[in-house]
Amino acid sequence: MNGKIIWTLAQKELRDALHNRWFLLYTIAFIGLSLALSYMSLAGAGIAGFAGFGRTAASLINLVLLIIPLMALTVGAQSLAHEQEQGTLAYLLAQPVTRVEVFIGKYLGLALSLLASLGLGFGIAGVVLALANGAGSPMAYISLVGQTFLLSLTMLSVGFLVSALTKRAGVAIGIGLFLWLTFVFLGDLGLMGTAITMRLPVEQLLWLSLLNPLQVFKMAAILDINATLDLLGPAGIYAMQEYGAQLRGVFLMLTALWILAPALAAYMRFRLRGDF
Amino acid sequence: MRLLSQARVAGSVLLLLLFSAFTLPLRASASGQVTPQTVAETTQCGHVSLQAMIDEAEAGDTLVVPAGTWQAPIRIDKPLTLEGQAWPVIRGDGSGNVVAITAPNVTLRGFVVAGSGKSLDREDSGIRVSAPNAVIENNRIEDALFGIYLERAADSVVRGNTILGMALPISRRGDGLKIFYSPNTLVEGNVMRDTRDAILWYSPYSVVRHNDFADGRYGLHLMQSDHHLIEENVFRNNSVGVYVMYGTSFELRRNLIAANRGPSGYGVGLKEASDVLMEGNRIVGNRAGVYSDSSPLRPNTTVTYRNNLFAYNEIGLEMLPNTQNNRFQENILLDNGEQVNVYGGGDLTRNEWAFDGRGNYWSDYAGFDANGDAIGDLPYISKSLFDSLIGVQPELRLFQLSPASDALDLAAKAFPLFAPQPRMSDPAPLTQPPALPPTPGLESPPTATNIVVAVAMVGVALTILAAGLRRSKRQRRAISAQPA
Structure with a gap:
């Protein structure tokens, strides 16, 4: 593995991201929506004479849950499949670079471009919030951005796996969108329905929902901002009492698992595939 | 007239104290004859007990107590005014009450009261008052199970005290302030931290004003x-x-x-x-x-x-x-x-x-x-369909802030069949x-x-983008070497 090669490939990926219309669209949408949200929550802060960062953060969490997985999944799903379709991947692999360098370079480049777009969205919204005295503690904001970045990495890994398993970019994006729908809506709605009909005990409900990396992000972000999960009712209170201080570790572990496992599987597939 | 002369005497006593109170514990009596009491040793050694001073005082006296540590338990069983100078400490040995006030018209002002027992059954307190018309003012109560406990102490005033609880789990803490069968009590400007409750039982017409009660x-x-x-x-x-x-x-x-x-x-x-x-x-x-x-x-x-x-x-x-x-x-x-x-x-x-x-x-x-x-x-x-759902099934609160819960409400609006x-x-x-x-x-x-x-966040984002766009020297050379 050669760090210089990886960095060169990552740079190429960053440049490609700037030319990728999907990516630009999502970034602009994210910046616009986070700005609008902070503006709306500021209207409230004026009334209260209070920083309403809790609620701003809550609506930001909601926004992040919608947009970031969409962005990371489509970008990830395109990564290998698109280049393979265009034939550039075969050209790249013919160069004196190893597959692991190509894979890591691509992943790093896309991760950095996601980080850049998060930085722009949160940063611009943050400036507006801070200027109007509506922001809360800076640490809470930073940790929210950090959690969001981790979430985007989980979805990027899943996107890479989809990309490694498909041949056409169109199919990969389609699967990516379906996965997005599942993570964001179908999974939770299904679990809600199950909880109502089966009368799931709180413990099972909690763990089933933690299978979804989006829920892990949500709980971790709420924990950072509120220091408790009371907001999430009995299941949240159960989690606090049962795991308490270990909860952060549990969330981090689950997130790491969701980042590493799909990425590793994607790499295995990428290494073994003959048609690239 | 008597009141006026008392005030004058008290004033002169106070002046006297200003000069001598740094080293000497004094007892000032305001009921006619003034008998400043001089003690050879400083109070830390416990040569003079605060209890002895109280026992010697007569009803209506004002005792000015100098700085130092005084041994508890203290019992005030006659109408007295105790004024602490430069925060004298009344320290208990970790059992029972630290200060017990059993007579009406007692004023306790300017003390640090610390070290009560830990029995919830006996309700061990920093300051326990069981007579009406007490004034508990500007004291600092630390390390006490119950901070200030008024029991059948009508018309009392609890003002400007700082009450810090014991570092115990909340179930074993006592009440920072307990006011029981004490109507017309004024609770004003107190600060309370890390205790269980501030509680008023059967104490009608009491006023609670300008206090700051937290972490209980x-x-x-x-x-x-x-x-x-x-x-x-x-x-x-x-x-x-x-x-x-x-x-x-x-x-x-x-x-x-x-x-x-x-x-x-x-x-x-x-x-x-x-x-x-x-x-x-x-x-x-x-x-x-x-x-x-x-x-x-x-x-x-x-x-x-x-x-x-x-x-x-x-x-x-x-x-x-x-x-x-x-x-x-x-x-x-x-x-x-x-x-x-x-x-x-x-x-x-x-x-x-x-x-x-x-x-x-x-x-x-x-x-x-x-x-x-x-x-x-x-x-x-x-x-809201989701809100109605969590009203009935609170565990679904787990899905709050999820887009799925918003989707439910959207569906309820779009298909009024489900409308709550x-x-x-x-x-x-x-x-x-x-x-x-x-x-x-x-x-x-x-x-x-x-x-x-x-701004730093925006900066990081721009740096990343710049790093992506900047070509290395070798790349630039390679590009410029290419035929146009």
Whole structure:
């Protein structure tokens, strides 16, 4: 593995991201929506004479849950499949670079471009919030951005796996969108329905929902901002009492698992595939 | 005349003390003859006991107690005024009460009281008063199970004290302030941290004003007690801010009630409380802003909420379906996770959600005001399928803030088949938030740091992009070497 090669490939990926219309669209949408949200929550802060960062953060969490997985999944799903379709991947692999360098370079480049777009969205919204005295503690904001970045990495890994398993970019994006729908809506709605009909005990409900990396992000972000999960009712209170201080570790572990496992599987597939 | 001469003598005694009190413990008697008592050793050695000074004093005397550590337990069994100079410490040995006041008309001022026992059964206290007309003022009570305990001490004053609890789990702590069968008590300007409750039982006509009670279980608990004014206090970081149980006639005005959390955390809890007026309070960031059960209980009384702010609570108003005859006027319900929740399902339609043609300001009001009278032309109706669901099945709260819960509400709007029943409706919602009176304890966040952090984020993003766009020297050379 050669760090210089990886960095060169990552740079190429960053440049490609700037030319990728999907990516630009999502970034602009994210910046616009986070700005609008902070503006709306500021209207409230004026009334209260209070920083309403809790609620701003809550609506930001909601926004992040919608947009970031969409962005990371489509970008990830395109990564290998698109280049393979265009034939550039075969050209790249013919160069004196190893597959692991190509894979890591691509992943790093896309991760950095996601980080850049998060930085722009949160940063611009943050400036507006801070200027109007509506922001809360800076640490809470930073940790929210950090959690969001981790979430985007989980979805990027899943996107890479989809990309490694498909041949056409169109199919990969389609699967990516379906996965997005599942993570964001179908999974939770299904679990809600199950909880109502089966009368799931709180413990099972909690763990089933933690299978979804989006829920892990949500709980971790709420924990950072509120220091408790009371907001999430009995299941949240159960989690606090049962795991308490270990909860952060549990969330981090689950997130790491969701980042590493799909990425590793994607790499295995990428290494073994003959048609690239 | 006698009073005047007493005051004069007391004044001269005080002057005298100013010169001599640094090293010498003195006893000053204000009842005619002045007998400054000189002691060879300093008080730390315990040569003079405070108890002995009290025993020698006569009723009505003023004892000025110099700095030093005095051995507890102390019993004050005659009307006396004890003034601490430069914070003398009365230290208990970790058992029983530290100071017990058993006579009426006792004033205790300017002491550090520390080291009570830990027995919840005996209710070991820092200062225990069991006679009327006591004045407990400007003391600092540390490491005491119960801080100040008034028991059958009517017409007393508890003012300007700092009460710090013991570092125990909350179930083994005592009450920082317990006022029991002591009507007409004034509780003013006290600061209380890390204790269990401040509680008033059977102590009608007591006033609680300008206090700051934080980090306990109940910020203030009113129990079986009537006619209270609760004014301009700060109740923060307790499990419950103010809990009013079983009583009549309460006024809560201009309090800041913030961040009271926990499984059953409320800003204000009302249980079988009648004739309540809440006005100008800021109720912010609690698990539930108000929890209301069977209030008002008495017929022909109301609970009135006027000009309060309910903001950023997880639930703004959490009410049992038995809540009726409540009156809501010119409140601001701002960005609560759930504005109104009917605990256990049902509705709150038997309350007046507007009065005199003025309703409340709801931050999620989606109507309009065509005639420009600052009152919305459509009623504010609280109905949400997801909120109704979590009213019945609270564990689904786990899905709060998920897009899936929003999708449910969207579906309920699109397909009225699933439309939930409205839980309340405000016929005259305000389109402009009404002005609020100031409350104590407001603070602004650190703006400069926030701006720096936010700008740094943009900076990081731009750096990454620049790093991606900048080609290395070798690449540039390679490109320029290419034929055009």
